[in-house]
Amino acid sequence: MDSSGNFYGTAPKQGPDGFGTVFRLATNGVLTTLVSFNANNGANPEDGLTLGNDGTFTVQPLPAAAPVPELCSGSHPKEF
Secondary structure (H helix, E strand, O other): OOOOOOEEEEEOOOOOOOOOEEEEEOOOOOEEEEEEOOOOOOEOOOOOEEEOOOOOEEEOOEOOOOOOHHHHOOOOOEEO
16 A cells, blocks of 8 residues: 555456456546556566655566566566
8 A cells, every 4th residue: 555545465366368467446436547567568566566765656467478588687677
């Protein structure tokens, strides 16, 4: 949850490509998809989100299903 009361979360195996999403549920009930994973940019964010001291959320999706070197070599969290 951010300082405005918005709730953030992940949904593995959801979204248009079935590889997971990151979403925001606003205090007024509006649900917004912030990231849709598509196997090229990662997949199935099962560990949820981490809120940094700077207010930035980080998600660590599983490595891409297709062998994309920049995603498969090490840890590359996505920030938003």
